[in-house]
Amino acid sequence: MRLFLLPISTRRTLIYCERIQETLKGGKAPLADRIIAYASKTWANWEKTEKGWQKQTTVYGNRLLKRIPYEEWGLKSIPPATKRRLKEIDEGKYTFECLYPGAFMRNRNISEILRTLATERQGLHRKKMWTCIAWMPVTAPLQLLPVIPNLPFYYLVYRAWSHYRALYGSKLLEHLVNHNLIKEKDSQEMDEMYTSGLLYPTRPTARDAEKPSEAETESLGKEFEKLTQGGKEEVMLLRRWNGKLIAEAFRLPEMEVEIERAVEQVEIAIKKAKAKKKEGTTEEQQAPTVEVEREK
16 A cells, blocks of 8 residues: 655645555445445536536535645545554555655655654544534434435534544554554655656646656755755645646546645645734834833
8 A cells, every 4th residue: 555745845744545445245345435435426416517505515515625624635545543454454464655755855754754644633633523423413403404405414424524534544644653564665756746846837848848857856856955944934845736747647546636735725824824924024123112211
């Protein structure tokens, strides 16, 4: 099973796990996967409608989905830490490999990054999951209303499930890190994808260009390291359109939307941080100075 460490900026990293297709006896997919597939199909059909409450639901719903942190989406991509799965992992049924662009993650401890990603949000997801569950009985009576489905209840169900998946995905990652079960691999292919995304202005240009040389990758990695000014500045390492190139390179089309979402959220966060910093600097410059005469 492949894990991908994708630095979005010089400070923030997305983790993504390649999906595995699980089947039960008789070739059926697990119940949870079948429910998700049904819900996804229903949602897609609602999106195709031209108007009405179904269309409006998907419009507002997609806005809410965009607000879910990319860290949560990344942890959800990791299979949940069920007792059966952990036992199978310990018995050696699964092997895990973590790919990362070494040229753009210099002097960074990959194991510690994985450990941080695994543990830093567990408390948040546990709290949010139980909060959503606690509110479900409050919204359940709305099911009695005719025509329109109980959207608040279904939203709480979805968010509880989402937090559960993120929480137990993080627990599986923590288990792997604690037992040294992840083989770390500095990926030359990822280095090339990152370099192409930073060298060229558009996806078609990057796709049609020759692969960047090792010297170009090395030089660009060092240049971006300098731009951080010793870690004081946060610099973007990915562009939104680069997600498709990376997804194509590893034949994982579902990875594209995860990268694009993460890049968009980090770009917004950096802009807000810079605006806040600039505002604070301006206030300092404009603050009046008061001179106090000493008593003689």
